[in-house]
Amino acid sequence: MFGCQQELIKCDKETKAIIEYLCYESNSLYNCAVYYARQMWLKTGKIVSGFDLTAEMKNNKHFHAGYASAMQQTCLNVGEAFKSFKKLLSKSKKGELAQKPKTPYYRKSGGLFTVTYPKRWLKLKDQFIRFPLGNQVKAWFGISEFFLPMPTNLDWADIKEIRLLPRNKCFYAEFVYQQSVEPIKLDQSTVLGIDHGLNNWLTCVSNVGTSFIVDGLHLKSLNQWYNKSVAKIKENKPHAFWSNRLAAITEKRNRQMRDAVNKAARIVINHCLDNHIGSVVFGWNKEQKNGADLGKNNNQKFVQIPTAKLKSRIEKLCEQYGIDFIETEESYTSKTSFLDNDVLPTIGAKPEGWKSSGVRPNRGLFKTGTGININADCNGAANIIRKVAMMAKFDLAGISRGCLSQPKKVLLWTLQKSPRLQTGEA
DSSP: EEEEEEEEEOHHHHHHHHHHHHHHHHHHHHHHHHHHHHHHHHHHHOOHHHHHHHHHHSTTTTTGGSOOHHHHHHHHHHHHHHHHHHHHHHHHTTTOSSSSSOOOOOOOOOOOOOOEEEEEEEEETTEEEEOOOHHHHHHHSOOOOOEEETTTTSSSEEEEEEEEEEEEEEEEEEEEEEEEOOOOOOEEEEEEEEOSSEEEEEEEEESSSSEEEEEEEHHHHHHHHHHHHHHTTTEEEEEEEEOHHHHHHHHHHHHHHHHHHHHHHHHHHHHHHHHHHEEEEEEEEEETTTTSOOHHHHHHHHHHHHHHHHHHHHHHHHHHHTTTEEOOOOOOTTTOOOOTOOOOOOOOOOTTTTTOOOOOSSEEOOOOOTEEEEHHHHHHHHHHHHHHHHHHHHTTTOOOOOHOOOEEEESOOOOOOOOOHHHHHO
16 A cells, blocks of 8 residues: 655755756656657557557657656656556446546646656665655756655655656645555445535434534635636636746645645544444536536536545545445435435436435425434435345435434534634634
8 A cells, every 4th residue: 555745845946946947857758758659550550558658758958858767757657647647548438437538638837747757766864865866967067866865654665756846936845655554454344425605514413323514614714715716816807817926826726625625634633433334325427527617606516626536535545444435326315304214316317206205304404204403414424324225225224304404514614713812812
């Protein structure tokens, strides 16, 4: 099992210029490799492997503009892209994909691309990692290496490779390392159902009598602040206008979103581990953001919140800890009454004359046919488990009125008071 950790690179101007140069050359090499691979595909119908691309690009000037092993990884990335294209094309021919895949295309000319160094070519000296640049760079610029600090929380022996990532005029070092996880005894018959939304980003209900909500209001407000800031800066500017200020606030917003995804996924997994829950059911309608028609304001909030990345992160953590991850469509889960055991239709198969026993008198509240008031999102999460309960043989007896009525609210960030408020000066 492999893990990765990203560190913002804080270095002098000379080192930053070297990293920018490497990423620039990597981007140019990527485009050259894509051109060759596309021509081979269009003229012969053959998919070129990453190793074939490496052999072909060895005489390319961009290949020699960096360390050979690092530039080889760029060629291998192109090979992986065309390998994925081949698999998607095969699925498309079998009718398993709605749209025909397109061949990998070029990156923006003059842009920056990732540079990957395998560990075997790196050295650790006095808690600094030495990155070689190659003989050609030394001959051109008189520079043969540069150094970056080693994170104190990682073990050098576990490092497998290091990637230099360019993002919005910032650079990150991504450390890929070997990760070991101690086996934890979990009960696969216990399950956590997850219903996603906006104000309540994740609503989780389990058949062991627990429930909680991961708050989404703060995340939504951060995204709203970003959109307002971008609109203000770009007012009366051309559509393609970009500036250092826009790059800075975009990078800040992206960091906040990544932090939110990691925190929310960890909250879900820790809850499963603490309660020995061995299965997770995530309600998800494929391509649900395509053609969303929730109004101008709600569309912006719904589409820009990275719920798909959160689902993917939860799925990866489930795989890491041995938790079964099940994805199911969530049609009619918010309308159907769980406590009344209503018939739960699937997409396109609603029985004629079907009607829910319960109603939603106001936002966030669901009233069952017997007059019991429960949380509407908890009702949806419980129904998501019902979608797969018969197939997976889950016992729903542990989902009680109590856990559906009083879920615990979990905040992603704790708001800290200012020093003036803490000392009573305000």
